[in-house]
Amino acid sequence: MITVTLIAATGTECTVQARPGQSLMQAAIAANAPGIEADCGGLLTCATCHVYVREPWHAQLPPPSADEDSMLDFSAAERRPNSRLSCQIALTPALDGLVVDVPPTQY
Template sequence: MIKVHLVPADGGEALTLDAKPGQSLMQAAVAANAKGIEAECGGLMTCATCHVYVREPFASALPPPVEDELGMLEFTASPRQPNSRLSCQIALGPQLDGLTVDLPPTQT
């Protein structure tokens, strides 16, 4: 299992998830009923409601976003930052064990 930490926007205690390799971060969050990831499109990359801010050292270790993801990041409800990603595009594997992301204040 891969440990993933979701930090709420209000700075509260992080929610730690045990995710399966091969799942997307969005799938793991939805399966755990995590608040803060809406995932309205179910991972089809058409809504930007699974926006997260990826902390280092993981942000720079992820593959760069594809053009479609970059386009969807233009429509996030919370301000886009250099470490903004769509969680549906983050494939979890052993190299991401310990991944920590900050959730935006709003997804809609």
């Protein structure tokens, strides 16, 4: 299992367990993690699963696809250099311990 910690804007931490190959969004939804809305279910059409990926994990991720990059322009919260859509983060054993910050809003 892969352990991921999501930190809400309030500072509340939610630690979830995920299977390799599962997306971060899927793991967060399965664990009822607050702040990940995922309105489109991971189809890359809504940006309501926006997260800020902390280092050193951000540097380990492949760059966002052109579609993800474009969709991040529509996120409700501020876009940052470490912004990603959690539906596009495929969890691998190398990402065990991943920590992401959840923006204060997805809408």
